[in-house]
Amino acid sequence: MAEVMEKDPLELDDAGYETEDTQKDKFLTFFLANEDYGIAIQHVIEIIGIQKITEVPDMPTFVKGVINLRGKVIPVMDVRARFGLPGQEYDERTCIIVVNVDDQSTGLIVDRVCEVADIPSENVEPAPGSGKGQVDSYIMGLGKVGDRVKILLDARRLLAI
Incomplete structure (x- = not known):
């Protein structure tokens, strides 16, 4: 009698070799x-310090403008402004997280970057509705890490204008 073997959580790469999804749950x-907030690592390209932002007219107030990143023009969004939070002066800890969603790169201005956290799906709870509308739509879930809770953002919804 042949045994049925369960398949490991491996995927095939472009060459047909099995690979493990090392970005899953990160x-x-x-x-x-x-x-504390989190964004899926699969969308993150790099983290850079705050730099000169060129303002562009007729943009939403949360889009601060564009930067020139190694010859590529990237729009930059202030996540505080996107959430309707009070502004804050940028300092040496302020960072731009460059993300790529649907082949579009965007910079996200945040107060400071913390770490890459492993948050398995069983530690992610759905976000309770607050009734505030639009901000809720950016939240993918609430990740439990030890005794802390991280608000996990849906990058696609966050970047939709």
Whole structure:
């Protein structure tokens, strides 16, 4: 009698070799207005310090403008402004997280970057509705890490204008 073997959580790469999804359940965490947030690491390209932002007219107030990143023009969004939080002067800890969603790169200005956290799906709870509308739509869930809770953001919804 043949045994049925369960398949490991491996995927096939472009060459047909099995690979493990090493980015699954990993989130880049950052601090914003006294709260911990996270965004799926699969969207993160790099983290850079704050730099000169060129303002562009007729943009939403949360889009601060564009930066020139190694010859590529990238729009930059202030996540505080996106959430309707009070502004804060940028300092040496302020960072721009460059993310790529649907082949579009965007910079996200955050107060400071914390770490890459492993948050398995069984430690993610659905976000309770606050009734505040739009901000809720950016939240993918609430990740439990030890005794802390990280607000996990849906990058696609966050970047939709």
